[in-house]
Amino acid sequence: MLVFLIRRLSQSLVVLLVMSFLVFVGVFAIGDPVELLVSPDADQFERARVIRDLGLDRPLWEQYGVFLLQSLKGDLGNSFVFNQPALQLILERMPATLELAFAAVIIAIVIGIPLGMVAGLRPHAWYSRMIMSVSILGFSLPTFWVGLMMIMLFAVMLGWLPASGRGETVDLLGVPVSFLSEDGLRHLLLPAINLALFKVSLVIRLTRAGMRENMLMDYVKFAYAKGLSHGRVIFVHVLKNILVPIVTVVGLELGNVIAFAVVTESIFAWPGMGKLLIDSIYRLDRPIVVAYLMITVLMFILINLIVDILYSVLDPRVRIADVKS
Amino acid sequence: MDAAMPTLEVKGLRTHFFTKAGVVKAVDDVSFRVGRGEVLGLVGESGSGKSVTGFSVLGLVDPPGRIVEGSIRFAGRELVGIAERQWRDIRGAKIAMIFQDPMMTLNPVLRIDTQMVEAIRAHEPRIERAEAHRRCIAALGQVGIPSPEERLRAYPHQFSGGMRQRVAIAIALLNKPDLIIADEPTTALDVTIQAQILYEAQKLTRETGTALIWITHDLTVVAGLADRICVMYAGRIVEEGSVDEVLDNPLHPYTRGLIGSVPGRNKRGSPLYQIPGMTPSLIRLPRGCAFRERCREAVEACGEPQPIVHPAPGRAVRCCRCSRPGAVQ
Structure with a gap:
């Protein structure tokens, strides 16, 4: 029974990892959230600040790495819209x-x-x-x-x-x-x-x-x-x-x-x-x-x-x- | 029970199945009787109606089948037409049944003790659990299951086929029935287990006086076990007699065919006899003898309905050629 549980849970971890990668890349490919988050009359400087704050200026692999490290601590990131933990x-x-x-x-x-x-x-x-x-x-x-x-x-x-x-x-x-x-x-x-x-x-x-x-x-x-x-x-x-x-x-x-x-x-x-x-x-x-x-x-x-x-x-x-x- | 009264007397039983294709006459005018402690062998090939005969005696014929005619008297009491509630009091208590495939007869998800105790409780609702358990253990011991107390807590899949059949027999014995109907109980088992089961069955009838109807297609099984034999063909009993007389001096051509097709020592090297043709469709049975098409001795008179003749005391045969004087040697 114990062996069964351990084997089962370790398999689950792999599934979770693969899943998180697929979803991360998938949502990244859909579109740029900045267009929706920044008001249309904001200036160039304002836009750049928002992008930097959200970490969206960094390459995809770096964003994913940060996400993985944070999620190990139980933090799945903050919502862009509500600015609260997701x-x-x-x-x-x-x-x-x-x-x-x-x-x-x-x-x-x-x-x-x-x-x-x-x-x-x-x-x-x-x-x-x-x-x-x-x-x-x-x-x-x-x-x-x-x-x-x-x-x-x-x-x-x-x-x-x-x-x-x-x-x-x-x-x-x-x-x-x-x-x-x-x-x-x-x-x-x-x-x-x-x-x-x-x-x-x-x-x-x-x-x-x-x-x-x-x-x-x-x-x-x-x-x-x-x-x-x-x-x-x-x-x-x-x-x-x-x-x-x-x-x-x-x-x-x-x-x-x-x-x-x-x-x-x-x-x-x-x-x-x-x-x-x-x-x-x-x-x-x-x-x-x-x-x-x-x-x-x-x-x-x-x-x-x-x-x-x-x-x-x-x-x-x-x-x-x-x-x- | 009156010693002269047979445990079971079946007269003119007809069980038909009303299907879309037509009426299947699975059992058509069957009569026989079984006395106390007697073993009756009901022999025939697949589809001859022997199992349906057994289920009819228990009132367990599945729709679209039903008993259309005849009488089943158990210890003098007529069973045909009684209410479901009364059937329930007879099933398992007075008449018990053992099935062909021990792998299928026990419920796979219930423990053995559950399946045994409920068989007692069905007839004695107020029995105490400890007493019911004691009887289960005794029954398991009676059929030769080692360490019955432990095995009681097991599930059916933890038993081998032979052991499961013993459990099924133990369940049949629980309420000390007067009659046990065994429907090919050893067919699915290997030969050594078969011999053990047959030995137990024989011992049982001698010790308890329980009557036994042993349904089988295997003549060698009934040869050593039964007192009397009924040979069935296409829903009818074609020959009846004591086991020695029927096997040594078969009268009906079908019985002779069956006996001839059993492999034996003195027939080594010569081709085994086969009965030509196939069993007829039970929907379109001929007017006369159902075996006529396959019979080498058929004559004109076989096209007419065949009467039952008694060529000797205690013997019956449904064949017009056996009514000639001197047919029995």
């Missing part, structure tokens, strides 16, 4: 995004697994066909369009739920969260459902496929031959078997949701990391974009690690030592 700016907005992402994944699991089980057990019933048809919609409708429609229906026409912002937040262990206040929960509902739509469809399809495949297995028939009830066979024997692929996909999707909730956050004006990233790309705020992607990579590495560990809990045939990188 890391701090991102971490401030992280709880909002995490809250939205977890809410979406929980919705996906709570709705997706039961519906998938029903559709898998009675594949020919009318309600199962309906579940599958709706899940195709969930897959294929673009998130931004569904988001706008939801705002139109629930916020504008019916006036049931607010359309934007986080609402009232409550501090939980020093972190502001929305889901503990009624107002915050009402604000969370629409964006979370919007973000969950695709995942619900995914979980339904995975669960249904696993259910149909497993119900035909000999172990199910053997379980029935022991005189077990339907409930015991389905919820203990079958469910535990189909959980392995679901955990994998949901784990990876969690990373995706956290890192790229950009569209939903923009539509619902949710003050999370995704919105910060979009704004920073517009303004060519390089430190924030680089820091954001570094954090994203780190997050994916951690989630993959947790998924691998969960594997060995769910499936006794997989032991941590067997999990290759």
